[in-house]
Amino acid sequence: MRKxxxxxxxxxxxxxxxxELVRAGVSIDVVGGRGSGRSxxxxxLRTRLVDDDWTAVQxxxxxxLRQHPLAALQLAGLGPTAAPxxxxxxxxxxxxxxxxxxQPRSVLxxxxxxxxxxxxxxxxxxxxxxxxxxxxxxxxxxxxARHTPSGLAASTLEPAYVIDMVPLxxxxxxxxxxxxxSAPIDPxxxxxxxxxxxxxxxxxxxxxDASLREGRMARHDGETWTATRDLWSPALRAVxxxxxxNLPEDALDTLEIIAIVGxxxxxxxxxxxxxxxxxxxEERRMIRFIRxxxxxxxxxxxxxxxxxxxHEPLTTRRIRLTDLITQRLGTxxxxxxxxxxxxxxxxxxxxxEAMFARLLQERARARRIVTAAEWEANPSPETAVRYVxxxxxxxxxxxxxxxxxxxxxxxxxHGDPAGRADFWVLRAQWxxxxxxxxxxxxxxLRREAPALGVYGRMLDACEVRLHANLATVPAxxxxxxxxGEDLPPAVQLALLETQMLVLVILGRFAxxxxxxxxxxxxxxxHEAYIPRALMGLVLLGEGRGEEALQLLHRGFxxxxxxxxxxxxxxxxxxASLCHLLAGDYAAVDEMLDAVFAAGEPAPFPPxxxxxxxxxxxxxxxxxGQVGAGxxxxxxxxxxxxxxxxxPGQSHAWPRVQLLAFDGRTxxxxxxxxxxxxxxxxxxxxxxxxxxxxAAVELAPxxxxxxxxxxxxxxxxxxxxxxxxxxxxxxxxxxxxxxMTAAVPALRRAGLTGLALSACQLAxxxxxxxxxxxxxxxxxxxxxxxxxxxxxxxxxxxxxRATSVVLTEREKEVxxxxxxxxxxxxxxxxxxxxxxxxxxxMHRVMRKLGIRDRRALRRHHAALA
Numbered sequence: 001m002r003k004x005x006x007x008x009x010x011x012x013x014x015x016x017x018x019x020e021l022v023r024a025g026v027s028i029d030v031v032g033g034r035g036s037g038r039s040x041x042x043x044x045l046r047t048r049l050v051d052d053d054w055t056a057v058q059x060x061x062x063x064x065l066r067q068h069p070l071a072a073l074q075l076a077g078l079g080p081t082a083a084p085x086x087x088x089x090x091x092x093x094x095x096x097x098x099x100x101x102x103q104p105r106s107v108l109x110x111x112x113x114x115x116x117x118x119x120x121x122x123x124x125x126x127x128x129x130x131x132x133x134x135x136x137x138x139x140x141x142x143x144x145a146r147h148t149p150s151g152l153a154a155s156t157l158e159p160a161y162v163i164d165m166v167p168l169x170x171x172x173x174x175x176x177x178x179x180x181x182s183a184p185i186d187p188x189x190x191x192x193x194x195x196x197x198x199x200x201x202x203x204x205x206x207x208x209d210a211s212l213r214e215g216r217m218a219r220h221d222g223e224t225w226t227a228t229r230d231l232w233s234p235a236l237r238a239v240x241x242x243x244x245x246n247l248p249e250d251a252l253d254t255l256e257i258i259a260i261v262g263x264x265x266x267x268x269x270x271x272x273x274x275x276x277x278x279x280x281x282e283e284r285r286m287i288r289f290i291r292x293x294x295x296x297x298x299x300x301x302x303x304x305x306x307x308x309x310x311h312e313p314l315t316t317r318r319i320r321l322t323d324l325i326t327q328r329l330g331t332x333x334x335x336x337x338x339x340x341x342x343x344x345x346x347x348x349x350x351x352x353e354a355m356f357a358r359l360l361q362e363r364a365r366a367r368r369i370v371t372a373a374e375w376e377a378n379p380s381p382e383t384a385v386r387y388v389x390x391x392x393x394x395x396x397x398x399x400x401x402x403x404x405x406x407x408x409x410x411x412x413x414h415g416d417p418a419g420r421a422d423f424w425v426l427r428a429q430w431x432x433x434x435x436x437x438x439x440x441x442x443x444x445l446r447r448e449a450p451a452l453g454v455y456g457r458m459l460d461a462c463e464v465r466l467h468a469n470l471a472t473v474p475a476x477x478x479x480x481x482x483x484g485e486d487l488p489p490a491v492q493l494a495l496l497e498t499q500m501l502v503l504v505i506l507g508r509f510a511x512x513x514x515x516x517x518x519x520x521x522x523x524x525x526h527e528a529y530i531p532r533a534l535m536g537l538v539l540l541g542e543g544r545g546e547e548a549l550q551l552l553h554r555g556f557x558x559x560x561x562x563x564x565x566x567x568x569x570x571x572x573x574x575a576s577l578c579h580l581l582a583g584d585y586a587a588v589d590e591m592l593d594a595v596f597a598a599g600e601p602a603p604f605p606p607x608x609x610x611x612x613x614x615x616x617x618x619x620x621x622x623x624g625q626v627g628a629g630x631x632x633x634x635x636x637x638x639x640x641x642x643x644x645x646x647p648g649q650s651h652a653w654p655r656v657q658l659l660a661f662d663g664r665t666x667x668x669x670x671x672x673x674x675x676x677x678x679x680x681x682x683x684x685x686x687x688x689x690x691x692x693x694a695a696v697e698l699a700p701x702x703x704x705x706x707x708x709x710x711x712x713x714x715x716x717x718x719x720x721x722x723x724x725x726x727x728x729x730x731x732x733x734x735x736x737x738x739m740t741a742a743v744p745a746l747r748r749a750g751l752t753g754l755a756l757s758a759c760q761l762a763x764x765x766x767x768x769x770x771x772x773x774x775x776x777x778x779x780x781x782x783x784x785x786x787x788x789x790x791x792x793x794x795x796x797x798x799x800r801a802t803s804v805v806l807t808e809r810e811k812e813v814x815x816x817x818x819x820x821x822x823x824x825x826x827x828x829x830x831x832x833x834x835x836x837x838x839x840x841m842h843r844v845m846r847k848l849g850i851r852d853r854r855a856l857r858r859h860h861a862a863l864a
Contacts, residue, residue, distance in 0.1 A: 009179070010172025010201075011041060014163050018045050021161050022054070022107050022134050030138040032165025033285050034243040035202025038138035039111050041165065045136060046109055055106040057097070059124075061115030061149065063246075069119035072110075073097060094123045101133045110137040114246070116149045135160075140246075141284050167199025170524070176201060177208060186226040188520065189217065192558070195525045196231065198302025206239040207231055207304070228550055230557030232307050240308040247284075251277040255286060257321050259300045259309040260363060261370045265383070266296040268374050271328055292382065292419075303525075307561055310359060318362060325366050329373040356560065357597040363563050364393055375406065381423030384410040388426055392602040393565065403430070412448075418490055421455040424448045425462040425494075432466045433604035433641060441466060457491050461498040468502055468645055469605060473683030477502050489522050496522070500534045505645045507686040507715040509538045529559060529567035536574040537646065540581070541686060543719030545750015549578050556591060565598050569608045576615035577648040581720075583753015583795035585619055592616050607644025610636060610651070617654030621661050622795060624806065625846075629654060629661075643675065645684035650675055650691065660698060660799050668799065669699030685715055693724045698799050700732045723749040727758055736765035736774055743781055756785055757796040806844060813840040818856035 021028055022045070032038045046056045058076065065071035070093050073079055078100060079093025101108060108124060110116060128135050141164075168176075174190050185193075197203040210233035211217040220226045244252060254273040258264065261272075266289065269278070278298075281287045286305070290297040300306050312318070371387040384406050391399045391406075407427050412420055424445065431441035445463045449456030460480050467474050474480065481502070483495035496519045503512035512534065519531040526532070532555050539548035552575035559567030572591040579588045592612065601609045617632035633654035643650045652675035659668035676691030689711055696704050705728060712718065712725055723745035730738035739762040746755035759782035766774035786794070806814065816826045827837045844856075 009176045010168045011037065011044075011165075014165075015041065015044055015048065018136070018163055019048050019052075022049060022136065023052075025132065025134050027128070027134045027160040028136045029160045029162045030136065030165060031141050031162055032138075033141045033200065034245070035197075035200040035206070035239070036141075036165040036167075037201050038165055041163075042109055042111050042136065042138050049107060053105060055101065055103045056109055057100045057106070058109045058111070059116075059120065061110065061112040061117075063112075063115040066115055066117050066149075068117060070123070071117050072120040073123060090119070090123065094126055097123060097127050098131060101127065101131060106133055108133055108135045110135065113137040113139045114149055118149065121149055141165075168201055169199070170194050173197075173199065173201065173204055177204065180205065180208065181212070181225050183219065184224045186220065186224050188526075189225065189227040191520070191524055192227060192231060192526055196302065196304045196307070198304070200302055203239065203243070203302060203304055206236060207233075210235040226550070227554055229554055230561050232304075232311065232558075232561045234311070236304070237308065237311075240305060243305065247286075248277070248280070250274060251280050253321060254278060255281060255300060255305070256309045256312075256317075257325065258287060258298060259306045260318075260321060260366045261325065262363075262367060263290070263297050263299045264370050265374045265378075266298050267377065268329070268370055269298050271373070272325060295378075295382065310363075310561065310563055322362050322366055325369055329369045356563075356594055357599065360563050360565055360598050364390070364565075368394070375410075379406075379410050380415045380419065381410060381412050382415055382419035385419070385422045385426050388430075389602075393600060395600040417452045417455040418488070421452050421458040424452075424459055428459070428462055428466065429604050432470060433606055436640065438466060438470050454487055454491055457487065458494045461494045465498050465501060465605075468498075468505060468683075469607060470642060471682065473502055473505060473645070483518070493519065493522055493528055497528060497531050497534075500531050504534050504537050504541070505684050505686060507541060507689070507718050507721075509541045509717045512538045526558075529555065529564070529570050533567075533570040533574045536571070536578070537686075540574075540578050540750075541718055541720055543723060543745075543749040545578055545582060545720070548750070549575060549582075552578065553587070560594060565595075566602060568598070569595055569601060569612065573608045573611035573615070573648070576619075577611060578750070580615055580618060580648070581753075582750050583756070583798065584789070584792055585622075585795065586792060588615065588619055592619075605644075606639055606641040607646055607649040610639060610641075610644045610649040611646070613639075614648055614650060614653040618657045618799075621654070621657040622797065626658070626661065629658060633658065643679060643684075643687075645679065645682065645687055647687045647690040649687065650679075652691075656694075656698070657799060665698050669695045669701075672698065672799070673704060680711065685711070686718070686721075689715065689718065689721050693721060693728055694799050696728045697724075697731060700728075702732055705729060705732050719745075720749040720751065723751060724754065727751075727754050730758070731761070734765060736762040736769070736771070736778070739765070740774070740778055740781065743785075747785065752785065752789060753795045753798060756782055756794055757798070759785065760796060810840050810844050813837060814844045814856055817841060817844075817853050 018028055018030075018041075030038050030041050042058075046058060049056050057078075059072050059078075060076070061072055062075070065075075070079060070089065073093050073096075078096040080089055097108075100106075108128070110124065113121075124135065127133065137160075170191075173194050174185070177190060177193065178185050193204050193207055197207060208217070211227065211231050213235070214233055216227060216229045216231055216233065217225050218228045244255075247255070250273075254277040257272055258269060261269075278287065282289070286301060287298055288301045290299060367390040368387075371383065371390040375383040375387040377383075388403050388406055391403050407430060410423065412423050415423075428441040428445050431444065432438045442463050445459040449459040452459065464474055464477050464480055468477075477499075481495045481499045483492045483499070485492075487495070496515050499515045500512050500519070503509070503515060516531055516535050516538070519528060523531070532551065536548045536552040536555075539545070539551065552571050556568060556571035556575060559565075559571060572595050576588050576591060579585060592615070595612055596616070601612075613632050613636040617629045617636065620626075620632060621629035636651055636654060639651075643652070652671050656668045656672045659665070659671065672691050673695035676688045676695060679691065680688035689708065692704070692708050692711070696708060708725060708728070712721060715721065723742070726742035726745055727739070730736075730742055739758045743755050743758050746752075746758060759778045763775045763778035763782070766772075766778060812830065813826055816829065817823075821829070823834055823837045823841065826832070827834045830837070841853075845853075
């Protein structure tokens with residue numbers, strides 16, 4: 001089916017109406033935005049009428065020829081070809097048009113009426129009045145029905161029926177897209193395309209075309225199309241520039257300002273822009289008003305336009321608009337906190353990360369200014385929540401004092417129940433995570449919940465989350481988190497998200513998957529990022545590591561494009577864990593660089609930062625960059641909250657890796673085991689068993705393995721943990737056949753590094769026992785795994801990584817340097833050139849992550 005035919009799906013009723021109106025002699029205005037399918041609608045209508053023996057004359061407006069009289073009619077083959085400079089030419093063109101429409105069943109169709117030249121429209125009007133011929137024209141939404149395309153005044157107005165090309169419904173777009181790509185599309189991918197395009201079929205098809213060309217969508221199992229990366233593409237710039245065509249400069253500025261500040265109160269936006277520009281944008285359906293309690297919020301539509309502005313390379317323009325926001329709103333009493341700029345954490349990041357950090361800072365600064373102005377003007381619970389969330393990434397004393405002031409002075413008795421519930425949840429989180437008072441936070445939640453009606457259930461969910469993150473999973477969580485369909489969507493989402501968190505903590509992956517299905521049905525715009533990050537951990541636990549990484553990388557790319565740093569952190573934390581367990585670190589660097597370049601994180605949930613720091617520390621040490629690992633470990637220790645309840649959110653992981661790197665594997669195993677036992681006692685079963693298995697892997701122990709097996713019986717769905725247990729069992733028993741047999745399960749679970757390690761161990765054991773056949777089988781398996789991952793460096797050591805990262809010569813040079821010898825003295829002793837010694841020293845210090853020679857003494861194990 002051709003693209004034009006596809007775009008008519010979902011418009012059948014409007015098309016039938018148009019046919020009947022033309023048959024009745026009624027003129028029609030087909031009105032819509034760019035990409036809404038106006039031209040396609042006219043083409044389909046013309047085909048229907050011609051098939052019904054109508055004569056349809058078609059004329060098209062051309063913007064570049066608007067200043068040339070009669071250009072549109074002449075290009076349609078009507079009138080003389082010479083320059084129409086005389087009254088005779090006007091008459092001849094009019095007669096030609098009248099002759100073309102002389103049949104009783106005739107219709108004149110004008111596409112892109114907005115771009116029609118005035119002379120052509122004058123003749124059309126003359127012929128229409130004289131002959132009574134129906135005229136069907138397409139025009140842009142927001143350019144009101146008027147007598148001339150340029151808006152010249154006229155004394156009369158011919159009536160016309162308006163067919164509004166409203167955004168398509170989800171079902172119609174789904175059908176169009178699946179027909180277009182000739183295969184089913186993953187519902188999540190379709191939902192993202194629908195949300196980004198705002199229901200505009202032209203934008204949706206442009207998005208799909210670009211995604212297919214650039215490999216951002218792929219066939220999963222040869223059948224279903226699934227987005228594998230962020231769907232934004234530079235190729236979409238031309239499509240969106242056309243979407244913004246003919247927009248006055250002040251309206252374009254207004255649109256970009258709203259895109260910069262995000263969803264904002266109309267009163268605040270009004271201080272920044274002119275009413276007339278807002279009216280024009282609303283008429284053209286480029287902004288939308290959202291009712292929120294007593295307030296009207298304004299946002300840009302379609303959302304793809306927001307991505308366009310954020311990827312716009314015109315830095316000067318963005319600075320000008322940001323300065324305008326600062327000048328008009330940055331005078332609130334709390335300006336010292338509002339205008340504070342957090343410094344990027346990684347000043348040596350690459351250009352992409354530096355640009356991301358700069359854009360993030362600009363947007364965050366604008367959000368702080370806007371939300372401050374809203375709260376100062378109307379200190380309600382809803383504006384307080386928006387203001388505090390905008391300030392939470394600013395780790396200055398002024399910002400913290402401002403947050404404390406906002407949370408304590410806002411009158412939570414005013415506003416709608418939803419806004420008040422959000423406020424009490426935020427207050428409780430601040431009390432528990434920042435002030436460290438879990439009991440006070442929970443007491444406040446229980447006290448306020450009854451006054452909020454059904455929205456009090458959001459406070460119940462918050463209390464369960466606080467206990468799960470900081471203490472123990474409540475035994476009655478099921479009853480407290482029941483999410484009935486009669487509840488408001490916001491309440492259901494809060495309960496379902498908390499359900500998912502608890503179920504993943506407990507390793508109940510099938511139940512978590514069911515909760516996620518309800519979340520997806522409610523959150524069609526994909527705004528709830530925590531459930532999607534948790535779904536990545538569900539897939540990981542179920543032994544579907546590759547699917548987990550696809551989901552998490554897609555979420556990371558998309559949130560990176562939207563400059564949503566909280567979502568970026570959530571997806572990066574979960575994806576980094578998957579990569580660490582797989583032993584494939586290539587993609588982790590880019591994620592961690594983006595996260596750490598963005599500055600300090602929000603103070604909660606603390607598990608995200610714990611996971612990111614733990615991953616960064618472990619990765620650095622495994623690469624031999626001990627100094628960097630120690631710095632990340634110190635930052636993790638500075639977080640005063642307990643270990644998070646999900647895998648990887650442990651203070652112990654970096655210290656375990658440092659101990660193992662120094663050859664102290666028994667101590668490392670003991671530390672990891674004890675911290676995992678604490679997690680098991682808190683109900684954090686998934687995280688506890690992940691740590692326990694790694695502890696037995698570090699220090700094989702039959703008694704501890706028996707404990708692990710007993711615990712695993714309580715997690716029947718934990719496919720990845722069972723695959724790991726097969727490896728650990730063979731390791732404890734020193735059984736090469738069992739180790740070889742464990743490889744397929746490890747590979748299916750995505751534990752590629754462990755699978756290779758199993759092959760290497762089995763090959764060594766077979767060689768020691770004289771089994772050349774077994775050794776050959778193990779080596780063949782290892783070769784098969786590496787062939788399946790070409791160009792990727794897979795780590796097989798994991799926590800067992802030690803200081804063997806240095807070459808023998810590098811160790812020799814490093815040992816002499818640690819004893820105080822100069823480069824010249826080392827060169828003389830080893831009979832090398834001074835330049836060669838300098839080169840070795842540079843590599844040694846880079847691998848160990850140190851800056852001076854004195855630090856070499858702390859790395860005796862690495863130099864042994």
